[in-house]
Amino acid sequence: MKKHASYLVLVVLATIMVVPGVFAQGKVVVYSTNQQAQNDMMAAEFEKATGIKCEMVRAGSGVTLKRIRAEKDRPLGDVALGFSKILLNGNLDLWEPYKIKDWDVYPAEFKDPNGLWIGQMVHVMVFMYHTGLVSADEAPKTWSDFLDPKWQDRVAFCNPNNSGSAYTQLTVMLQLWGGGDEAWQKVETFLKNAKVTQQSSLVYKGVAQGEFPAGVTMEYAAYRYKKGEAPVEVVYPADGTVAYTEGAAIIKGCQNQQNARLFLDWASGLEARKKIVSEFMRRPARPDIDFNALVPGMIPLVQVNQIKDYNAERWTEERTQNLEKVKDILLRVK
Amino acid sequence: MKNIFQSKNLFWNLTALLIFIAVIYFLVVPVSSVLVGSFQTEEDGAWTLKNFLSFVKYRTYWKSLANSVGVSLAASVLTIVMAVPLAFMVSRWNLKGKPFIIALSTIPLMLPSFISAFAWIILLGRAGIVSELIRSLGIPFDSIYGYFGVVMVFTVQFYPYVFLMTLSGFNSVDESIEEVGRSLGTGPVKTFIKVSMPLVLPGILSGTLLVFMTAVENFGVPMVIGEQKPFLAVQAYMEFTSDIGQHPGMAYALSVVLIMVTMTSLMAQRYYLRKRNFIQSARGRPEIKELRGWARRFATGYCFTVVLIPLIPFFVALVISFLEMRGPVIHPNFSLQNYSYAFSHMARPIFNSYFLATVATLISVVIGVPAGYILTRRRSSIGDGLDFAIMLPFTIAGTVLGIALIVMFNTGFLVLTGTWMILALSYTIRKMPFIARSSSSILYQLDPAMEEASISLGVNPMKTFFKITIRLMSGGIIAGAILTWVTTISELSSTIVLQTPGWSTMTVEMFQGILSDDMGMASAFASILIVSAIVPLLIIIGRFKEEGSSLF
Numbered sequence: 001m002k003k004h005a006s007y008l009v010l011v012v013l014a015t016i017m018v019v020p021g022v023f024a025q026g027k028v029v030v031y032s033t034n035q036q037a038q039n040d041m042m043a044a045e046f047e048k049a050t051g052i053k054c055e056m057v058r059a060g061s062g063v064t065l066k067r068i069r070a071e072k073d074r075p076l077g078d079v080a081l082g083f084s085k086i087l088l089n090g091n092l093d094l095w096e097p098y099k100i101k102d103w104d105v106y107p108a109e110f111k112d113p114n115g116l117w118i119g120q121m122v123h124v125m126v127f128m129y130h131t132g133l134v135s136a137d138e139a140p141k142t143w144s145d146f147l148d149p150k151w152q153d154r155v156a157f158c159n160p161n162n163s164g165s166a167y168t169q170l171t172v173m174l175q176l177w178g179g180g181d182e183a184w185q186k187v188e189t190f191l192k193n194a195k196v197t198q199q200s201s202l203v204y205k206g207v208a209q210g211e212f213p214a215g216v217t218m219e220y221a222a223y224r225y226k227k228g229e230a231p232v233e234v235v236y237p238a239d240g241t242v243a244y245t246e247g248a249a250i251i252k253g254c255q256n257q258q259n260a261r262l263f264l265d266w267a268s269g270l271e272a273r274k275k276i277v278s279e280f281m282r283r284p285a286r287p288d289i290d291f292n293a294l295v296p297g298m299i300p301l302v303q304v305n306q307i308k309d310y311n312a313e314r315w316t317e318e319r320t321q322n323l324e325k326v327k328d329i330l331l332r333v334k
Numbered sequence: 335m336k337n338i339f340q341s342k343n344l345f346w347n348l349t350a351l352l353i354f355i356a357v358i359y360f361l362v363v364p365v366s367s368v369l370v371g372s373f374q375t376e377e378d379g380a381w382t383l384k385n386f387l388s389f390v391k392y393r394t395y396w397k398s399l400a401n402s403v404g405v406s407l408a409a410s411v412l413t414i415v416m417a418v419p420l421a422f423m424v425s426r427w428n429l430k431g432k433p434f435i436i437a438l439s440t441i442p443l444m445l446p447s448f449i450s451a452f453a454w455i456i457l458l459g460r461a462g463i464v465s466e467l468i469r470s471l472g473i474p475f476d477s478i479y480g481y482f483g484v485v486m487v488f489t490v491q492f493y494p495y496v497f498l499m500t501l502s503g504f505n506s507v508d509e510s511i512e513e514v515g516r517s518l519g520t521g522p523v524k525t526f527i528k529v530s531m532p533l534v535l536p537g538i539l540s541g542t543l544l545v546f547m548t549a550v551e552n553f554g555v556p557m558v559i560g561e562q563k564p565f566l567a568v569q570a571y572m573e574f575t576s577d578i579g580q581h582p583g584m585a586y587a588l589s590v591v592l593i594m595v596t597m598t599s600l601m602a603q604r605y606y607l608r609k610r611n612f613i614q615s616a617r618g619r620p621e622i623k624e625l626r627g628w629a630r631r632f633a634t635g636y637c638f639t640v641v642l643i644p645l646i647p648f649f650v651a652l653v654i655s656f657l658e659m660r661g662p663v664i665h666p667n668f669s670l671q672n673y674s675y676a677f678s679h680m681a682r683p684i685f686n687s688y689f690l691a692t693v694a695t696l697i698s699v700v701i702g703v704p705a706g707y708i709l710t711r712r713r714s715s716i717g718d719g720l721d722f723a724i725m726l727p728f729t730i731a732g733t734v735l736g737i738a739l740i741v742m743f744n745t746g747f748l749v750l751t752g753t754w755m756i757l758a759l760s761y762t763i764r765k766m767p768f769i770a771r772s773s774s775s776i777l778y779q780l781d782p783a784m785e786e787a788s789i790s791l792g793v794n795p796m797k798t799f800f801k802i803t804i805r806l807m808s809g810g811i812i813a814g815a816i817l818t819w820v821t822t823i824s825e826l827s828s829t830i831v832l833q834t835p836g837w838s839t840m841t842v843e844m845f846q847g848i849l850s851d852d853m854g855m856a857s858a859f860a861s862i863l864i865v866s867a868i869v870p871l872l873i874i875i876g877r878f879k880e881e882g883s884s885l886f
Contacts, residue, residue, distance in 0.1 A: 035850030055835035062575040070740040076752045164578040198557045210461030228663030331394050334562050
């Protein structure tokens with residue numbers, strides 16, 4: 001009996017070891033930076049729509065990019081999902097060109113002209129505050145509000161050296177305040193007032209828990225807490241802000257090329273985008289979705305005060321030196 | 335005579351050679367790519383000192399080095415204060431529920447530090463439940479953020495290293511030595527300090543070394559609780575993984591600095607142990623002191639309190655796991671939604687966690703025990719070299735090591751990526767130090783005379799090792815194996831990089847939950863993991879207690 005039992009265990013083990021390899025056909029492996037619940041939903045819906053098994057591997061974008069690069073001679077993933085436009089553009093050698101089915105629906109700013117990547121969603125930089133700690137009158141309305149000493153230690157901001165979205169937030173301030181020495185003076189005042197966190201998630205999490213009265217964060221994160229009935233409010237900065245594009249790409253030389261294309265077609269499609277914005281508050285890059293009814297309070301992009309002369313090229317180019325400056329300032333004021 | 339020594343050398347030289355080859359191929363080569371990377375530019379791989387010069391130039395890095403070392407030293411000292419008396423009581427007094435105390439003490443190592451950091455914030459953050467309670471009593475208290483909090487969390491999270499290593503040490507002290515002390519008129523306290531302590535010192539130092547190294551390498555706790563203060567491991571992690579301004583070269587350089595810090599501590603430990611002789615010849619199991627009535631209850635109560643306080647984060651997770659979640663927001667209503675999600679997603683990750691941890695532990699024992707023997711008994715340049723080589727990966731951030739393993743094993747004649755074997759390999763590399771250290775600290779206490787007697791009676795060295803040495807070492811081996819097993823289960827940083835579809839682990843699932851701001855799901859996973867791990871731990875501990883192993 002004992003012998004039989006151990007054989008059984010061996011057979012079960014062997015099956016489990018091998019199973020992921022057996023169904024190599026009819027699958028797609030997606031390296032995603034999005035939240036797990038969204039990955040689960042997308043995998044299930046895609047499987048339902050196409051019959052292709054979708055396997056999600058989740059990690060942060062910095063780590064995933066390193067992994068894709070380390071695996072480039074024998075790629076193990078097929079699709080890279082949830083990467084900022086800056087990262088997608090900075091690693092064009094890793095992507096396989098493909099123009100999705102709805103290619104023409106997407107505005108030029110949300111896609112690579114050669115189809116190396118396609119925009120999926122847009123993140124607007126917003127303020128978020130805890131309604132138990134900050135009254136509506138007191139609430140921050142503009143970026144300059146945070147320069148006031150009354151915000152000393154009361155506004156959370158992620159270290160731009162650690163997060164692409166925080167760097168974008170920094171450049172919004174620099175752009176608004178003229179971009180020169182005077183702007184840096186103000187940034188220093190802002191950083192002096194701010195509680196600087198090491199990760200962007202600590203900002204919205206902290207505001208929702210009441211650890212910080214207010215914070216600078218991304219639209220979808222703030223709305224998720226609002227929808228979950230946390231005591232928070234979202235503010236679109238009155239003096240202007242910037243939207244940050246997040247997209248997807250097919251990994252060059254991947255093993256399931258055809259399925260990867262089907263996945264991108266589906267993920268960029270109308271139905272998937274509608275579901276993602278209503279369940280996960282992620283503003284779609286495609287302009288043909290009316291999400292007012294889906295997410296109360298989320299205004300259409302055209303109504304957001306976006307900085308007209310935001311100089312994206314300059315800020316990408318100056319990134320290294322700007323981050324150095326932030327490091328210096330933090331060392332001085334913290 | 336000559337013949338015997340020759341064959342002794344043959345067996346051990348051969349073993350050392352095999353271990354060396356494995357260590358060099360699977361460990362030194364991937365790790366040295368990190369060392370090489372620290373001297374290269376990111377753009378074209380040209381040789382440069384730029385990364386180390388930036389380290390010297392920026393005060394942030396110096397400050398983070400000072401912070402990391404300071405906080406880790408403080409935590410190391412506090413763990414001794416916390417764990418050594420505990421180990422003594424558990425070893426020498428007739429406390430109730432000893433297997434429970436030991437099993438509970440291992441749990442902090444199983445709970446990933448990012449979970450406990452968040453749990454402590456929920457209690458002792460600025461808006462923490464306990465913080466507000468303290469303030470409502472009129473006591474001025476802000477929060478746990480800062481150096482104090484990091485030291486505190488490190489202490490309660492990492493004390494099991496010292497506890498388990500010291501416990502096996504106390505159990506292996508020959509009672510006759512203590513008796514001699516007492517019969518010469520020395521009081522029990524003085525006997526403890528003058529006689530017992532020096533004998534368990536190798537165990538204490540090995541445990542403390544592990545605490546120090548783990549604390550220096552940990553980034554989850556300082557990232558959340560250290561808040562605005564810079565720490566070396568956080569800097570290295572961020573330079574490597576942030577989605578902006580990545581400087582892998584700088585991350586490698588910081589890793590090298592981390593390696594130097596830990597190597598220094600390792601050398602200090604070896605130097606200290608080498609100057610002393612801890613060896614005792616005979617081995618009788620020390621006598622258990624029979625406490626009665628209130629004394630026994632009080633001592634038992636004290637020990638349970640000490641092992642339960644570090645479990646507070648787990649209780650927080652347990653409570654949260656039964657609360658309702660609306661998106662990322664916790665609402666104080668009873669709900670089973672987290673478990674209905676967890677149970678539908680859990681089968682594979684929980685199997686993976688236990689399977690990988692067990693495989694890695696077994697391989698670590700097979701390689702680590704002889705390695706521990708070589709580095710203690712054969713105090714030579716071989717021992718030194720092996721000791722350093724085995725400890726190297728302990729201090730390299732898992733993410734960095736993970737990428738190095740992908741580069742090495744994605745193509746070529748040994749392809750491991752995309753399978754579970756790459757995970758098992760990474761775990762073995764990273765956790766083997768526990769076995770090697772605990773085996774070696776036990777060996778410091780054992781007199782080689784017994785092995786030599788066996789050999790001179792004609793038993794060959796291999797048989798001697800398996801029949802005699804291993805039995806004498808068993809307490810240390812089991813302590814090390816338990817440490818390997820529980821810490822492998824909580825391994826995250828390399829799993830994130832190496833996991834393939836179907837091979838995610840419980841810790842990864844928890845981390846995803848936290849990252850996706852789903853505390854409920856993460857808490858449910860944490861609760862299931864710990865409750866399910868307690869059973870095998872109790873069985874193992876109970877069984878070895880029956881067999882009279884020196885661990886318990």
